[in-house]
Amino acid sequence: MIKKLSLISLFTLLPASFYFAQTTVYAYVKDGEGKPIENATIGLGQSADDVKADKIGYFQFVDVKPGHYQITVSRQSFETKLIEFDVAADEKRKDLGVISLGVTANPNAGVMVIDDSANDSSEGGSSMQPTVGLLSSGRDTFQNVTAFELGAYWFRPRGVENRYEDVLFNGISMSKGDDGKVDFSNWGGLNDVTRYPYESVDNITPSEYSFGNLGGVVYYNTRASSYRKQTSLAYSFTNRSYFHRAMATYSSGLSKKGWAFTFSASRRWADEGVIKGTYQDAYGYFGAIEKQFSSRHAINITAFGAPTYRASNSPNTQEVYDLMGKDYNSYWGWQDGEKRNSRIRKVFEPVFMITDYLKIGKSSNWNNTLSYQFGRDGRSRLDWFHAADPNPTYYRNLPSYLMSVGASQSDIDANTNAWQNDQNVSQINWNNLYNANYVNRYDMAGKEQAAIYTIVEDVNKDKTINFVSHFDTKLASNWKLNLNFSYQNLKSDNFREMKDLLGGLYGTNLNAFGNDQPYDLDNPNAKIKVGDRTQYSYDLLRNQYSFNASTEIDLPKWNVVGSIFTSFADSQRDGKFRHHYYPGSKGKSDIYNSFDAGIKGKVTYKINGKNFIVYNGAFFSLAPTLNEIFINPRVSNMITPNVENQIINSNDLSYVLRGQTLKIRLSGYYTTINNATEISRYYADISSSVVDQGNALVAEILSGVNKSYKGLELGAEVKITPTLSATAVGSYGDYRITNNPRVLTADDTTVKNYGNPIRDFGIANIKDYKIAGTPQKAYSVGLRYNSPKYWWIGATANYLQDQYLDFSALNKTPTLYTDPTGHLYPGVTPENLALITDQKKFDDQFMLNANAGKSFMFGKYRMGLSLSVNNILNNRNYVTGGFEQGRSVNFPEAFADAQRDKPLFGPKLWYDRGTTFFANVYLRF
Template identity: 25%
Template sequence: MKRLLLLVFLCSSLVAYSQGTVTGSVQDADLGGPLPNASVVEVGTSNGTISDFDGNFSVSVSSNSGTLQISYLGYVTRTVSFTLSNGTANLGTISMDADAASLGEVVIVGTGVIDLASDRQTPVAVSTITAQEISTKAAGNVEFTEAMKNTPSIYVGNQAGGFGDSQVFLRGFDDTNTAFLLNGQPINSQEDGRMFWSNWAGMSDVANAIQVQRGLGSSKLAISSVGGTVNIISKTTDQNQGGFVRFLAGNDSYFKGTASYNTGLNDSGWAFSFLVDHWQAHRKYAVGTAGQGQNYLFSVGYKPNENHALNFLITGAPQWHDQNFSNDLEEYDLYGEKYNSNTGFLDGERYTERRNFYHKPVANLNWDWTISDNADLSTVAYASWGRGGGTGMYGRGSRIRTLVNGEINFEAIRDNNIAIAENGIGDFDDARIRRSSMNNHNWYGLLSSLNLEAGENWNINVGFDGRMYKGDHFRQVNDLLGLSGLADNNQIYMNEFEADPWKTLFDSAEEGDRLDYDYSENINYLGGFGQAEYATDKFSIFVQGAFSTQSFEREERYNVEEAGKSEKVNKTGYNIKGGASYNINDNHSIFANAGQFSRQPFLDNIFRDIRNSNDLFEPEIDNEEILGLEAGYRFQNDNLRINVDVYRTEWGNRFLAVGGEDDTDPDNPVFFTDRFNDVTQLHQGVEFDFEYRPTASTLRFRGYGSIGNWKYDGETPFTRQNDDTSEFVITDGMLDLTGTKVGNAPQTSFGAGLSVRVCDGLTLDGDYNIYTDLYGFVNPDDVVEAAQVGMRYQAERLPAYTLADAGLTYRFNFGGQRFVFRGNVYNLFNDSYINQRDRFGYFLGIGRTYNASLRLNF
């Protein structure tokens, strides 16, 4: 809106006296792309213009020498001097730097409920990824999470699992302990904190920016965050008319088509935007990892006057993808690095035990109200309706494998079903079918924040956050594999339900058709928060606090003896943070922050993790206690930026649950869960990043790294429970984990990136990352064995590895149309590596992959 008003104002100011003309071109300093619609104003006058699609501008000026101010949403404003010669001056290419301090301008509405680091003077450890970097480096057959990997203390693992199955670790904490927000609203699972990135597959197309706030961050909500906060800022209604179409192709038959259009803001204050796309591939990297999905976004904005702005947005990414799990190294040696133990063939086509399918429409309505020059209120009402789940096998019939390639022989399983069936009906003890574990939910929330400027130096913010959540969990028949019905628990199940993200919105099993389990979980949340900050040009100090209460309730339907609602459990939590910063001079500054969190346990840790029971877990799980300390140093001049941060996070009274399988009898494996209570983790380390841009601005070099020491401390009570029978406890005892390294993310990592503008329109870029000090999971059996022989247990250390990526961007005009070509190669040298180790085996990394796209802008 600022740009539109500016244009109208400038066009009406034709009376200004013109002395000459200044021309130039505005580009993104990161990848060299042009910045259309950048504002160019002669300082001290009303003379100005905006850049065209190719970033070019021509502005009339009123004096022979002066200064131009050039600004663009989400970038640092630049001032450039000019001197006319024969009435003209050409400033050449002017590079603009993306900056967290101006990120708030990216957000058309809802700025008050999005916890950006720029909202506070006291710094935090933060990195910002711009829309251009997201769309170029994390598009297509690459996980959206890959956009974050080139930042300090971020690790992205398990990319070989399938489309959308990656995991993000921040300072060694997994995604259940990192808060992910979309336009300010929490999106971690309410029940267990997990992030299912397949539900957000379209974010690479609709994200304006990602802000990674490590550690304490600037979030004011009492959210479940230990590692930090990741704020994903999506596109809303674009106020400039235009759009694009793009076609993208990659390895293994990946294809994606995208179309987007914005009407622009009309005279009545309305604007509309939409985006749709479709993607598909026969595999991601490993065999048996096919996928297909769509992405849609519709947004409408309305600005009736200067004091009010409203925006409604709905987006979703329905998808299905076949999954790949971990395997033993011996299996990879025998069958190859692309081996997938879940897959095989049925009637000549790929078939899998494990398919994830989900559709999660998300809608929000934002209202920004400028009450006065010193007060503004932002409110967002949001909702999501998730439908879908994952498939797996059901029944005690044998899993039959083909010896040649280790894949599952689904045709033999089907033949066995037919052979043992009576009148087409198989029995649970002898048959084997494919079922779907459904996880449907309805989630509604309201978030509001009031910001007050109390005098010249004070800023005060208060607000509340309320959420209501209900999740329904049950199993239904997906594929009877040759049977006409399955007999189980004194009932015959004959209806099949497709594993399809669109159909599951309206077609799921009713209560009488649900097998194995059927229950609901209800969570109600209410929190309040506040922050006060005093800031001058030299120093700042802040204090922040939040309090929340949550209620948890479980409703059983499948088990008649347990049917009904459980007792309602209420838990309260809080956080309090404070900090200060000091600007030594224009180039140097330092800061320090501290915070204490008392975090409620997840619902899945309150109720006994056994199906068909409302029983609470014993002993009762208490709040987790987190103490965070951090300090940092900042340096910046015209060509160089350096950030250094040190941190220490102590996470006490942690509850940890790890699943396992005893396959002594391969046809009847015993599934169990290991539970650790009162675990203490200590994460401490140092991280840095820097960026250097020579004066010529044709080259950009950046580096980053983190050195951590993450370990467990002390003894923990340990319980192993059977997940499938009424036998709750298999074994229990005490485990001493002192000094054991925390696994699944590298404790030491370094990286560097380089981009070079070769010539007008052509830019080359590359990234190189080194990962080491990577450990596997904690195996309780090994801990016990080590203690029996008087040794201190240590988790398995995995081999270090390196990865190199490369990219090319070329912008050109053809036939009067404007095009952008982008090509990427990931894991350029095709290195083999292990990126995670869990209880069941190893996750291998992805070998060399690639994609290329052509985009037409109009």
């Protein structure tokens, strides 16, 4: 569970030097059993300094001027309280009594939301937490609902993709160098130690620890002493990508000798998930050991990893779903009485860190982290050599193909019946693949022959060294400065490996679609055995240096934050094979250098203690990822033509009301991304104005793409009674392409015919096409009852609108409707073109969720039960994602296919899995 920062009580702060009265305000913080809560954070709305509760839960503020005040009291694993009080002119001491914090009663506690999913600071940590007031005031309603309710249906706030998010562990970025995305599976199952980020800022709000991106920054501090002293055991039962999860966590707290230990381990597994033929076995481990040498110096060692073995499920055309149902998965088949999946992801990329915490003087901190991450991420698939495609959903295997070639109705009916009743037809026939290899082992003369069918694995082995340095200091009681420096060295080893010969003697390293020429000219007659590299092998190398400075000033009516950054990176490919089409592919490519810079700002105007106006603005560049720099790194050193840095301009304006009864945030935002480069790869039938190209595997390059993201967000929460609350969330977005970018392709056929893989197809007419992958509009209303006796029940109704199909740009160019001589194909009209090119919009959908839970105390033991259910109405019509097949890029074929009731190359889709539940039980002591 990610605890989001709000945007409020930070901006209620005034310098303590403004107050000269001698009133002391004090209280004790305790839990439901009356035990002191040490290190609770108390933020006074009219002070720039927060205080911590001591070992007996005591805290105080001195020199408080007469007036009306509010404080927020928070502690990791406990609910947050907002307390209001008055100080009279003649009061010397103000006793607030005992402030009791209940344990967090969250129905999502322990649920990993990302994937299928340290508010404490101690000595040496940040001495001034600019956002702690808002963090303590409670998670922003909009972010809470979008994460736990709408997020279950692939809703992305503001349309922002994973690429634009930042997740940091002790300052180390978890974004991957190849595509810039965060791979949450690297710490999958470690919910106990990642439930409470040390800092979490949304969207373009500046962060203390990084410049950030469009999607915000989540910062985890894995300092062992920051975790609450306890032992936690948990078991979960669900029907999602796994069925069972067991988790255990132990935190020792800080000993008198300055040692602290935190360890956590988990396992998630299922023999078969909700989708047929999927299974999973995933582990997670975490360890943090801290030694405090003094109140000013500590060292923490962290190690974590998540070995994961997971089978995948296929996207399918609507024809296939109509035949087999929405749980159909084409990636598996029966072998020896067991379901075997051909698409397995096996990943294990452990991380090791050492962090040095140093407090300098009274108001400065200097933290340094060195990390090393390595491991292997492998994804398997079926491969074949001079043989038929073994995929059951290959278009020639379906009834629609028989219809297209004029087969008799009896043949079509027989094929349909076989699909629905014979799993040797509808699933991978492993026996046939083995038999084909056995028959082909030797030729007529007894000479060994290569396997026809094999399992190969695309492997990525990264070795990443990171160093980050964070320095913060108070320049005045209300003025803070943060400095961040980071360096990353990446060596990414990428190759295809022979995984299983399926009964064959060996595999070849020859290109069956390239006249059987070798993928490696230096070793043309290689016999590939299990564990050998085949088809491609190369390294991607990158060095990156970044610097960020930010500052924050708190004034009586204003809060101002500014942040700047600059970075430099050099990127290079080092090929290990000499490809037959690209003899220069072996060895190192030219170095691609990129420079980035940017500025962010946040200005908050405090209308009064409860009402705020907040503006955020950002303007920065974003260097291309390695996958964008190298157009086809598997076979070539070529750098993508016209690749440039993205230019991002983003602004938002919010009104925030934070009352005890009513909380509201209303935001408007507008973001533009210019000069983006997008590369996709698929099989196409391209007709050239010069020569009929035939079929080819193409890399499609969209160059100079401009996008806009604009919309409104509303999040409201009202306490109807002390125990009953209601929430309402609305997101009204419009995300679209704003220009007609140029389309280039690279494919081997073009190399063969022209000697140059790049072809320019001109302008794609995609202006105003919508960004796919998320509903652009979403609404949610909910009710929740929290009993004083530690049980709760809640329900939300969710409505999702404007989900669009991802499109292929190549068939939006003139190539679609002009023949090889450059003339229009017969029958080309605006109406007929629209039938092919109009972007598909999916139907609106309604989803109902509910959750309930109860916690118990048995002496020093606390036990909790929770149950959450998504999509109670079992709506199976919601398309969570999909894409056009770019197969037919000539008008006659594309138009004929579009007119069929069952197109041969209809879009590939994923559907929602229907009703899912997550039941969790934990024991803590």
